[in-house]
Amino acid sequence: MNKFTIRNIKKSEINQVAALVAKGYEGDIFFKWVVDSDEERTSVTTKYYKEYLKAQGCISHVAIDHLGEIVGATVWLPHDVDPKLYEEINKVVENYACNFQAVADASHENEPKGIPFYQLVGFVVDEKLRGLGLGEKLLAHQLSKLDKIGIPTYLEASTPYHGKGVYGKFGYQMHGDIMKFTESALLYPLFRDAKKKVLKKQNEVTQENDVQKHSHDKSIKNTWLEEFVQKNKTPKSVIGKLTKTKPLMISLGEHGEYIEKVKEMNQNELDEFLKNLLFGHGATWAISGDREFRHALYRHSGEEFMAKNLTIHVGVDIIAPSGTEIFAPYDGEITHVVFEEDDGGYGWLIAMKVENFYLLFGHLGKKDLPKVGEKVKAGDKIGTIGDFHENGEWFHHLHFQAMSKEGIDENLIFEALFHKKDMERADRISPSVMPIIEKWK
Numbered sequence: 001m002n003k004f005t006i007r008n009i010k011k012s013e014i015n016q017v018a019a020l021v022a023k024g025y026e027g028d029i030f031f032k033w034v035v036d037s038d039e040e041r042t043s044v045t046t047k048y049y050k051e052y053l054k055a056q057g058c059i060s061h062v063a064i065d066h067l068g069e070i071v072g073a074t075v076w077l078p079h080d081v082d083p084k085l086y087e088e089i090n091k092v093v094e095n096y097a098c099n100f101q102a103v104a105d106a107s108h109e110n111e112p113k114g115i116p117f118y119q120l121v122g123f124v125v126d127e128k129l130r131g132l133g134l135g136e137k138l139l140a141h142q143l144s145k146l147d148k149i150g151i152p153t154y155l156e157a158s159t160p161y162h163g164k165g166v167y168g169k170f171g172y173q174m175h176g177d178i179m180k181f182t183e184s185a186l187l188y189p190l191f192r193d194a195k196k197k198v199l200k201k202q203n204e205v206t207q208e209n210d211v212q213k214h215s216h217d218k219s220i221k222n223t224w225l226e227e228f229v230q231k232n233k234t235p236k237s238v239i240g241k242l243t244k245t246k247p248l249m250i251s252l253g254e255h256g257e258y259i260e261k262v263k264e265m266n267q268n269e270l271d272e273f274l275k276n277l278l279f280g281h282g283a284t285w286a287i288s289g290d291r292e293f294r295h296a297l298y299r300h301s302g303e304e305f306m307a308k309n310l311t312i313h314v315g316v317d318i319i320a321p322s323g324t325e326i327f328a329p330y331d332g333e334i335t336h337v338v339f340e341e342d343d344g345g346y347g348w349l350i351a352m353k354v355e356n357f358y359l360l361f362g363h364l365g366k367k368d369l370p371k372v373g374e375k376v377k378a379g380d381k382i383g384t385i386g387d388f389h390e391n392g393e394w395f396h397h398l399h400f401q402a403m404s405k406e407g408i409d410e411n412l413i414f415e416a417l418f419h420k421k422d423m424e425r426a427d428r429i430s431p432s433v434m435p436i437i438e439k440w441k
Contacts, residue, residue, distance in 0.1 A: 004071070004134055006141045008268050009053065009060040011387075017062060017073045018049035024124030030158035033185035034099045047092040048100065049122055052077065055085045056321060057279075059118070059272065061141050063125070063134055071129055074138050075122030076153075078279055079111065103187075106179045110189045111154055116279055118146060120155035135166050143170060145273065147195045148261065149280040156187040171195070223428075224357070225402050229435040235329035236379040237440045238361075238400060239285060239320055248283040250274070250319065253292035267388065271395035274319055285324075288397075289317035290432045291423075312418045314426050315360070315401030316433050322396045324385040325368075326361055328376045329436055330354045337372050340392060340414060346399065347391035350383060351413060352376065358408050359433075362399035362416070363391035402436075404429045 009017055022045035025031045035041040052075055053060055063072035086104050090097040111119065125135045146153060154175065157167065161174065167190055175191035229235070237243035251257065258277070262270050278286055292313045335358065336351035348364035365386035376382060385391070385398050401416060407429035418426045 003066050004137060005064045006061050006137060007064065008272065009062050009073070013062065013070065014050060014053045015046075016070060017060060017075075018046045018053055020070060020073055020126075021049045021075065021122045021124045022046040024127075028158050030181075030185050030187065033182055034103065035093075035096050044093050044096055048089055049075065051085060051089045051092060052121055055081055056323075057081055057275075059142065059275070060122075061138060063138055065129075072125040072134050072138050073122065074120060074142060076118045076142060077121050079115075079117045079119065079154075099181075102181065106181075106187070107156060110156070110176050110179060112152070112175065112191060115152065116282060117152045117154050118142070118279075120153060123155075136169065139166065139170055143192070145276060149276055150194045151276060151280045152191065152193045154192075155190050157190055158187060160186075161188040161190060223431060224404070225431045225433070226435045228355070228357070229439055232330070233378075235436050235440040236327055238327055238329055238398065238437075239318060240325055240327050242285045242320060242324065243440065245284045248278060248281050248286040250277070250286045250288040251292060252288050252317075253294055256292075267393055267395050271388075274395060275321075278319070284320070286319040287316055287437065288319060289313050289399075290315060290434060293420075294417075312420055312423060312426075313416060314418055314430050315362075315399050315416045316437065318398040318400055319395070320385055320397065322385055322387045322391075323365070324398075325381055326364065326383045326385065326398060328352060328378055328380045328382050329359070329440055330378050332359070332376055334370045334372055334374045334376060334382070335408075336413060337369055338413075342392070344394075345392040346414060347386050347394075348383070349413070351403075351408070352382070356405060358403045358405070360399070360401040360403055360413065362401070363394055363397060365390050400433050400437075401430060402433050 019042075022042050025045055026042050031041060031045060035044045052058055055077065057078040057080075059076040061074050062070045065071045086101065089100055089104075093100050107119075111117075120139075123135070123138070125138070143153065155167070155172070156179065161167065161172075163173070170192060172190040172192045175189040177189075179187040179189060181187075252259065252262065258273075262273055265273060274286065278284065290313070294311050294313050332352040332354040334350060335353050336349065338349050340346040340349060346362040348366055348369060349360065349362045350364065350369065351358050351360050361383060363386055364383040367384050368381060370376065370382050385396055387396070388394070399416060403412065407413075407415075410429075412429065415430075
């Protein structure tokens, strides 16, 4: 029975997948040069791939057979991976650091310049299953996603390339000269352009939905919050240094540009899609969500909301990687630190009082949370964006919302979705936070 499922790697599988990839390269002539000890090759290469799999931005897919066993994997890295990754690799590979560093240096020299791309750094299929098309299925899984958003890919093959085989089938071509380390230790740099270019400039991204224009449209009146922002000092950025780059504006509402692509996705798939979308636009964060009609988006992940017709999203979603540090924009006091346990909820949520109103920060991780009653200054760290198991099982983002004392007194702290008939009340108790975002530094 040759039925296989392709899915994202789980954190708990990193060690297993690293060992699987290392075993696949155990007899590879190139890796025999990198780690010349037969006794140490697999253990050292496993440590090497563990660092890759833990790296920010790494995307890894695994193939699962009908028994639930992992029988294949791919490991992809973005072109702009943190250079500190290679410092960590050199530490764990110990005596073989010189060879690994030589490979990294040569790779950086040969890789494409001036464009975003993903590099395939690991690719393995169980030896007993080779020739059944599983490798093609693994590659196609990621390449099809990158094609949709116009991102090319790059890899360095350790066997001679003649335009055939699985890489030839997907259109890879030689990219520069063969990388020569010894007479037998060679790498063949290959490049594949995206098959369908759909990249658009940031100012061309559709921002409309069925309720009204996106939250940064001035047709949404911000009464008391706008007045506060105008009268007070410049707020600090909620996401710190990420603000140094311009955000990508993404609508996930009914008429958003990407809704047809994402409406059937689960949250893991949506998270990966958004990660790739940011990467393709050269952005590190995105803004989405205020007053968006999200009927399609919540069909699979918000059944309870759908049943009550609560499909208008109030508050801004700041899309950024899990672990992104979150900071207080103003001086204030922490009034709530709560965990909403159910899937589709907030996960960890904090509220801070700022003068006579409150700011809510949802989908956080458990790490570095403040305590109720704690006084914070503008710019103080108050948390991090949570991973799936702690953020309500949503794509990685911060839910950022303002709420009046009236809303807090009515225990609406968990209310971010409203029925269309309640929008006048929603605007009164929870106006858009875009005035804060537009002024923060």
